[in-house]
Amino acid sequence: DAGITQSPRHKVTETGTPVTLRCHQTENHRYMYWYRQDPGHGLRLIHYSYGVKDTDKGEVSDGYSVSRSKTEDFLLTLESATSSQTSVYFCAISGQINYGYTFGSGTRLTVV
């Protein structure tokens, strides 16, 4: 999607290894989000950021950490990947409160 890119698009990793997913935006938006999408659960918020170095936990944050050292980049790290973290991960951005979100194309992560 224009203005927001996620990398990698697909990844297979082994249980117990650390994994970092990257979200990069060129819109200079303040808010950035990480969601995971699983069948039957819709999109669940992992972590979000409301500015550089300002982050907060979402509803499913256990086992995940994030960092935002620049406005344009929001990194999601799985500290020690588990099979339950196999999912599609979406990053989203928003310019301000009460604005719609723009989602990235997603990262399909498989933990074996």
Place this chain on the structure above:
Amino acid sequence: QQPVQSPQAVILREGEDAVINCSSSKALYSVHWYRQKHGEAPVFLMILLKGGEQKGHEKISASFNEKKQQSSLYLTASQLSYSGTYFCGTESGGNNDMRFGAGTRLTVKP
């Protein structure tokens, strides 16, 4: 807490209407609606803010009843392109952190 959507799935013929409901157990500041096609990212449709307004987008409109903590999405004269999964997202705390419902799969057949 995630909002609750109903129905989980609906099948329509072209030209028919549908309503998708979204309810929350918490007071709401805003409700968002998104559509996701298979294998793609969710796409923003509209946002409704506290105040009970109704908004429209082509033949898709929505209402927001803040007293009942509910929103409904109305799809009229459905087209094949309306097929996909519809998600409502609700924001309760004023922190711009949105929670999504589990989705409603809409299938429009010729």
